[in-house]
Amino acid sequence: MKRIVYSEWRMPSERYWGLLGILAAVVGLGGLAALHMEHNGHWVTGMSNAVVWGMPHIFAVMLILSASGALNIATIGTVFGKGAYKPLGRLSGLLASALLVGGLLILVLDLGRPDRLLVAITHYNFRSIFAWNIYLYTGFMVIVIAYLWSMADRMGGPFVKPIGIFAMVWRLALTAGTGSIFGFLVARQAFDTAFLAPMFVVMSFAYGLAIMLLVLMFTFDQEGRPLGHKLRGRLMNLLGTFVAGVLFLTVIYYLTKVYGAKNYELVSWVLFDGGIYSFMFWFGWILMGSLVPLGIIYHPVLSQDRNWIVAACALVILGGMASLYVIIIGSQAFPLQMFPGHTIIESGFFDGVNGEAASYWPTIPEVLLGLGGVGVAMLITAVGVRVLQFLPESLADADVLPDDLGHAAPELAGT
Numbered sequence: 001m002k003r004i005v006y007s008e009w010r011m012p013s014e015r016y017w018g019l020l021g022i023l024a025a026v027v028g029l030g031g032l033a034a035l036h037m038e039h040n041g042h043w044v045t046g047m048s049n050a051v052v053w054g055m056p057h058i059f060a061v062m063l064i065l066s067a068s069g070a071l072n073i074a075t076i077g078t079v080f081g082k083g084a085y086k087p088l089g090r091l092s093g094l095l096a097s098a099l100l101v102g103g104l105l106i107l108v109l110d111l112g113r114p115d116r117l118l119v120a121i122t123h124y125n126f127r128s129i130f131a132w133n134i135y136l137y138t139g140f141m142v143i144v145i146a147y148l149w150s151m152a153d154r155m156g157g158p159f160v161k162p163i164g165i166f167a168m169v170w171r172l173a174l175t176a177g178t179g180s181i182f183g184f185l186v187a188r189q190a191f192d193t194a195f196l197a198p199m200f201v202v203m204s205f206a207y208g209l210a211i212m213l214l215v216l217m218f219t220f221d222q223e224g225r226p227l228g229h230k231l232r233g234r235l236m237n238l239l240g241t242f243v244a245g246v247l248f249l250t251v252i253y254y255l256t257k258v259y260g261a262k263n264y265e266l267v268s269w270v271l272f273d274g275g276i277y278s279f280m281f282w283f284g285w286i287l288m289g290s291l292v293p294l295g296i297i298y299h300p301v302l303s304q305d306r307n308w309i310v311a312a313c314a315l316v317i318l319g320g321m322a323s324l325y326v327i328i329i330g331s332q333a334f335p336l337q338m339f340p341g342h343t344i345i346e347s348g349f350f351d352g353v354n355g356e357a358a359s360y361w362p363t364i365p366e367v368l369l370g371l372g373g374v375g376v377a378m379l380i381t382a383v384g385v386r387v388l389q390f391l392p393e394s395l396a397d398a399d400v401l402p403d404d405l406g407h408a409a410p411e412l413a414g415t
Contacts, residue, residue, distance in 0.1 A: 004087045004399065006152075006389035009382075011222045016386065023379040030372010033365040034109040045366050050358035051332045056110040058324045059370025062207065063103030063377060064137075064178055065200060065320075068171040069208015069242075071096035071144065075171075078151070078164035084231060084400045087392040088216070093148040094384045095212060096171075097141055102377030104137060106370060129180050136174040143167045152389070175204045182328065189266045190331030195256060199249045203320065206242035210316040213239065215381060217310065219391060228397030229304070236309060240297035243316055246323075247290045266334055270326065274357070277330035280322045289319010333358045 011019075037044055047054040074092035077085035108114050124131040143166060150156030150163050179200030185191040213235055220227045254271070257263045272278055296302045296312040303309070334357055385391055 005393045006090065006391060007393055008387060008389060009219055009223065009385040009391055011219075011386075015222070016382075019382060020379070023375045023382065026375030027372050027379060029368045030370075030375060033368035033372065036365050037369070038109075038114070044363065046361045046363050047366075048358065048360070050336070051329060051360040053328055053332060054110075054360065055329075055362035055366040056106050056369045056373075057328060058321060059373055060103045060106040060110070061178060061324055061328065062317075062320055063099045063106070063373060065175060065204040066208040066211050067096045067099035067103065067140070067204075068175045068201075069204035069206065070099060070212045071147075071167060071171055072205055072208060073212055074147065074151070075164055075168045078160050079168055084234065087395060087400055088212075089151045090148060090390040091216065091219075091385070092212065093144050093151070094390050095215060095381055096208075097144045097148075098377045098380035098384065099208075099211070100137065100140060100144075101380060102373040102375075105376055106373035109369060129177060129184050133174075133177050133181065136170070136177050140170060140174050143170050171204075172201060175201045182331070187336065188331050188334070189263060190257075190270070190327070190334060193253075193256070195249075195253055196327075199246075199253060202242060202245045202249055203323070206239065206246050206316055207320040209235065209239050209242060210313040210320075213313045214310065214317075217306065219385060220395070221306075225391070226394045226396040228395055228400065230397040231395055231400055232309070233303070236297050236303060236312070239313070239316065240294055243290055243293055243297075247286070247294075250285070250290075250323075269334055269357070270330060274330060274334075277326050277333065280330070281326050284322025285319055285326060288315050289322055293319070329360060333360055 009016075045054055071092055073085055074089035074096075076082050077087075077089050108117055111117065120130075121134060124134070126132070143163070146159075147163050147167050150160045176197040179197040180194070182188075182191045183194050183196035213232075216235075217227065217232075219225075254267055258267045270277060270281060274281070293312040293315045296308050296315075299308075
């Protein structure tokens with residue numbers, strides 16, 4: 001039985017401070033973009049009364065989903081007893097909390113009136129899914145902190161599995177709640193389905209694991225810590241399973257929609273006549289975000305090459321952004337049916353007039369705000385692994401895989 005030892009990230013100081021400088025600059029640009037939108041109003045963005053959730057929400061939802069998915073690795077190790085994944089539990093928890101903070105920060109700064117957040121957290125309408133999510137998000141942070149304590153402190157050993165089970169149930173509820181924000185909106189044809197809840201759950205598994213892999217490989221490569229090929233292969237196969245799951249649910253989602261005659265125009269518009277949304281769907285979501293990564297993951301040669309693995313993970317993340325762009329923005333852009341079966345000749349809000357889709361193009365401040373949230377998440381992660389013991393000294397196959405041969409799982413320890 002090997003003893004897994006944790007230590008701080010010992011990346012050379014000059015490179016580490018350079019990394020922090022870059023991340024701080026990204027965060028600063030995001031802050032300036034938020035200040036610009038707050039001072040001038042949301043007319044400086046591409047959003048309108050028809051498209052009220054723009055590019056910042058794409059980044060925010062992506063980070064929130066990835067936070068839940070990143071914690072999946074810790075769950076596999078502690079709840080399901082897979083010893084090979086246990087050494088990754090601490091990094092999994094840190095990354096999950098960091099991604100959630102980054103995503104929520106984008107949402108707060110994109111509200112238009114961030115000061116009104118005090119009203120949202122003191123007055124609840126429990127008939128609104130938004131009120132539920134305030135509890136889900138804050139509860140997730142508390143549970144992850146408790147989870148990290150149970151994994152890092154010897155006194156927390158007996159509580160690891162109970163807290164892990166609770167964390168698993170909570171994060172599934174959180175991700176389903178995020179999907180339900182859109183699924184409960186009956187006014188939009190592309191939303192209005194409970195199917196979005198399980199779909200977002202599987203999406204979170206794929207996107208969170210892709211980010212986890214990139215962070216893991218980057219931190220280990222910068223310091224020269226060993227990362228076993230078999231363990232990395234397992235993580236890649238798991239990523240392939242999740243990506244295939246997202247692809248399968250995508251097919252089922254649109255088959256379900258097209259089964260009802262009232263949705264023929266919607267499906268035809270998204271798949272063929274939606275312009276940028278159709279391009280995002282086929283090229284971004286299906287081809288580059290699903291089929292190409294699957295081809296890399298299951299290719300006998302490319303799957304062994306680190307650069308191709310990085311490319312596959314990056315494509316999964318970009319494909320996730322494209323999928324959320326289609327789901328969130330495309331669903332708002334499709335003409336709203338105010339009076340089904342009738343044609344609206346004139347509308348002060350341009351909803352459904354002449355069957356035209358709403359116009360939306362992301363602006364630079366929106367993109368910078370989204371990137372700022374990503375920068376916050378990565379900055380928290382970089383500082384966390386530097387000052388606390390989140391990273392194992394070694395993830396060599398000989399150190400983390402003996403449990404599959406009938407031996408005990410690795411023993412965990414700090415330094």
